[in-house]
Amino acid sequence: MPGSSPLPSGNGAGRVHQPVVLVTGASSGIGSAVAARLAAEGRWRLLLSGRDEGRLTEIATVTSGTALPADLATEDGCERLAERAIGLHDRVDVLVASAGVGGAGPFADMPPAAIDNLLTVNLSAMLRLVRLLLPGMVARGRGHVVMIGSIAGRLGVRQEAVYAASKGALATFAESLRYELAGTGVRVTMVIPGVVDTPFFDRRGVPYRRSWPRPVPAERVAEAVCQALARGCDDVFVPPWLALPVRLYGAMPGLFRKLATRLG
Numbered sequence: 507m508p509g510s511s512p513l514p515s516g517n518g519a520g521r522v523h524q525p526v527v528l529v530t531g532a533s534s535g536i537g538s539a540v541a542a543r544l545a546a547e548g549r550w551r552l553l554l555s556g557r558d559e560g561r562l563t564e565i566a567t568v569t570s571g572t573a574l575p576a577d578l579a580t581e582d583g584c585e586r587l588a589e590r591a592i593g594l595h596d597r598v599d600v601l602v603a604s605a606g607v608g609g610a611g612p613f614a615d616m617p618p619a620a621i622d623n624l625l626t627v628n629l630s631a632m633l634r635l636v637r638l639l640l641p642g643m644v645a646r647g648r649g650h651v652v653m654i655g656s657i658a659g660r661l662g663v664r665q666e667a668v669y670a671a672s673k674g675a676l677a678t679f680a681e682s683l684r685y686e687l688a689g690t691g692v693r694v695t696m697v698i699p700g701v702v703d704t705p706f707f708d709r710r711g712v713p714y715r716r717s718w719p720r721p722v723p724a725e726r727v728a729e730a731v732c733q734a735l736a737r738g739c740d741d742v743f744v745p746p747w748l749a750l751p752v753r754l755y756g757a758m759p760g761l762f763r764k765l766a767t768r769l770g
Contacts, residue, residue: 524549526598527550528591529544529602529604530576530587532562532565533556534561540727541566544732553574554569578627578635584631584635601635601636603636603653603654609624620668643692650735653694655676655699656698657700658670659698660698677696693740695739696740697742698748703721726745
């Protein structure tokens with residue numbers, strides 16, 4: 507049924523029927539919030555991946571998940587993660603791809619190595635991991651791929667050209683993949699947050715200084731992920747009003763650019 511989840515239902519009493527979800531970037535930020543929110547539902551087998559092994563182990567313990575440390579920036583990181591995830595339960599029903607890195611500053615000053623790392627983690631690793639897990643979902647006739655995007659990928663943001671490019675490419679990938687997967691029982695969702703209150707800005711080395719829009723808690727993004735899994739949504743904006751500037755940009759890009767330039 508359009509708009510509904512293609513996943514089997516499950517509960518804590520019958521773990522054999524629980525869908526298996528792999529959450530990347532689960533050692534902090536949005537990923538850890540998603541892990542906590544899914545654990546609270548009690549119907550998932552949680553596989554949690556991240557680079558911070560100590561923190562990941564803590565989160566896996568709290569959520570009764572399985573920690574699968576991985577560095578998706580390495581050449582074989584995605585392959586090893588997919589093999590371990592599938593090997594545990596013979597399948598992955600849901601992928602929540604929230605691993606990502608940021609970058610800020612004038613594009614002309616950005617070191618080539620930083621450009622390559624950002625595109626590898628935010629884009630190439632996502633595509634590789636989806637490619638490795640998708641055939642099993644299609645073969646079973648059900649599954650869900652949820653990718654965490656950014657409003658920067660829909661509208662562009664000054665001083666964040668490469669980050670915005672990586673998220674914009676991810677959005678186009680998701681849209682294209684939906685067409686390919688029509689009728690297979692596998693859904694694709696893009697969750698598109700604005701500014702989120704996580705360690706993201708500290709790690710990129712440039713804090714968030716704007717007074718508006720105000721950052722939203724990571725738990726709000728996690729709630730959007732769960733709603734998308736339950737309802738089978740295509741795109742989810744967090745907060746929802748972010749869909750308005752996207753529509754304005756689509757309808758009147760010239761006006762949008764003038765407003766964006768004026769408002770900064």
